[in-house]
Each structure stands twice: as C-alpha cells, then as structure tokens.
Amino acid sequence: MTDLAQAVEPHAAGLASRLNWLRAGVLGANDGIVSVAALVVGVAAATTDSHVILIAGVASLLAGAISMALGEYVSVSSQRDSERALIAKETWELENEPEEELAELAGFYEAKGLSSVTARQVAVELTKHDALAAHLEVELHITEQDVSNPWHAAYASAIAFTVGAALPLLAVLLPPAEYRIGATFVAVLIALVITGWLSAHLGNSPKSRAIARIVIGGILALAVTYVIGALIGGSV
Numbered sequence: 124m125t126d127l128a129q130a131v132e133p134h135a136a137g138l139a140s141r142l143n144w145l146r147a148g149v150l151g152a153n154d155g156i157v158s159v160a161a162l163v164v165g166v167a168a169a170t171t172d173s174h175v176i177l178i179a180g181v182a183s184l185l186a187g188a189i190s191m192a193l194g195e196y197v198s199v200s201s202q203r204d205s206e207r208a209l210i211a212k213e214t215w216e217l218e219n220e221p222e223e224e225l226a227e228l229a230g231f232y233e234a235k236g237l238s239s240v241t242a243r244q245v246a247v248e249l250t251k252h253d254a255l256a257a258h259l260e261v262e263l264h265i266t267e268q269d270v271s272n273p274w275h276a277a278y279a280s281a282i283a284f285t286v287g288a289a290l291p292l293l294a295v296l297l298p299p300a301e302y303r304i305g306a307t308f309v310a311v312l313i314a315l316v317i318t319g320w321l322s323a324h325l326g327n328s329p330k331s332r333a334i335a336r337i338v339i340g341g342i343l344a345l346a347v348t349y350v351i352g353a354l355i356g357g358s359v
Contacts, residue, residue, distance in 0.1 A: 155287030169356030
C-alpha cells in the first residue's frame with residue numbers, strides 16, 4: 124500500500140458511532156435480564172402467588188424499559204451536542220483560517236510518517252475534495268453522517284430491555300411453582316452468556332473474561348434477592 128493510500132484509508136473509529144444503537148441494545152438486554160430476574164426471583168422466593176409475581180415483573184419491565192430509553196436518550200443527546208459543536212468549530216476555522224488549517228492537516232499526515240512534501244500534497248488534495256470531511260476524519264475520527272442519534276439508542280435500549288426482561292418473567296411464570304426459581308436461574312445463565320459474548324465481540328475484548336464478569340454479577344444479584352425474598356416470605 125502506498126503512502127497516499129494509507130493516508131486516505133478510512134478510519135475504523137467511526138464504527139463506534141454507527142454501532143451506538145447496537146451497544147445500547149446489548150446493554151439494555153443485559154439490564155433487563157438481570158434486574159427483572161433478580162426482582163421476580165426475590166418475589167417468587169417470598170410467595171407462590173403467580174398474580175403477584177406477574178404484577179411485580181411487568182411493573183419492573185415497564186419501568187426499566189422507560190428508564191433505560193430515557194437514560195440513553197439523554198446521554199447520547201449530550202454526545203451529539205458535543206459532536207455538533209466540534210463540527211461547527213471546525214467549519215468556522217476552515218472558513219476563517221484556511222491556511223492554518225491546511226498546515227495543520229499536513230502536520231497530521233507528516234506525524235503519521237509521510238514526508239513533508241507528500242503530507243502537503245495529500246492535505247491540498249483532500250482540502251480541495253472536502254476540507255471539512257478531511258479534518259473531521261483526521262482530527263476527531265468522525266464524519267458528519269456519524270453524529271450519534273439519540274433516538275436510535277433509546278429505541279434499541281428500550282426494546283432490548285423489554286426482550287431481555289421477558290425471558291426471566293416467562294421462566295418464572297410458566298413452570299410449576301416448585302421449579303420456578305431453578306428454571307429462572309438456568310434461563311438467566313444462558314442469556315447472560317450470550318449477552319456477555321456479544322458485548323465482548325462488539326468491544327473486541329476477551330470473551331471469556333466478559334462472560335465471567337457478567338455471569339458472576341448476575342448470579343450474585345439473583346442469589347441476594349432470593350435470600351432476601353425467602354427471609355421476608357418466611358417471616359410473614
């Protein structure tokens with residue numbers, strides 16, 4: 124690959140913004156699984172009344188889905204505002220300080236290993252083609268199309284939370300009373316392994332470590348709520 128090809132090769136960093144909704148979905152599913160499973164296991168340990176378990180589970184599912192969606196919307200909206208502010212700043216600098224910005228762009232490519240002559244040539248050609256896109260890619264590792272969408276993150280998080288929460292809710296309600304808690308533990312364990320693998324895959328991190336963290340945390344949450352539920356149920 125030539126120096127020029129290396130210089131204009133697209134950055135992979137923009138992938139983070141494009142996959143923002145998928146990240147929100149994985150996190151939402153994990154939260155839905157753990158939070159609702161912990162609640163219904165605690166309630167099931169205290170009572171065998173399916174109606175009570177259903178009400179508690181559905182209430183937790185709805186509240187959690189709304190909370191996750193709102194949290195993602197607020198968080199990603201703040202990120203989007205920051206990205207837009209950076210784009211506006213870069214646009215102003217290109218309009219008012221074109222020579223300084225050209226020199227700055229050439230300096231970035233020279234720092235990457237290009238000769239000063241080649242770096243200047245690359246900067247000039249990219250500036251003629253699309254100056255703003257060139258600076259956003261090299262300096263901020265984003266494009267105007269990559270600006271985060273808070274609605275995508277909110278929808279993905281709410282839907283994923285609902286799907287994830289439905290699993291332990293069904294697992295605790297469908298089996299006979301004596302098998303409810305065991306079935307829920309097994310269903311949650313399988314679901315956590317899957318979401319742990321997905322989160323590690325998206326982040327290019329070691330999968331076994333991510334799976335272990337999420338499974339241990341989830342099992343601890345279930346164990347704590349089960350013990351509390353059993354103690355409260357036994358004392359009533």
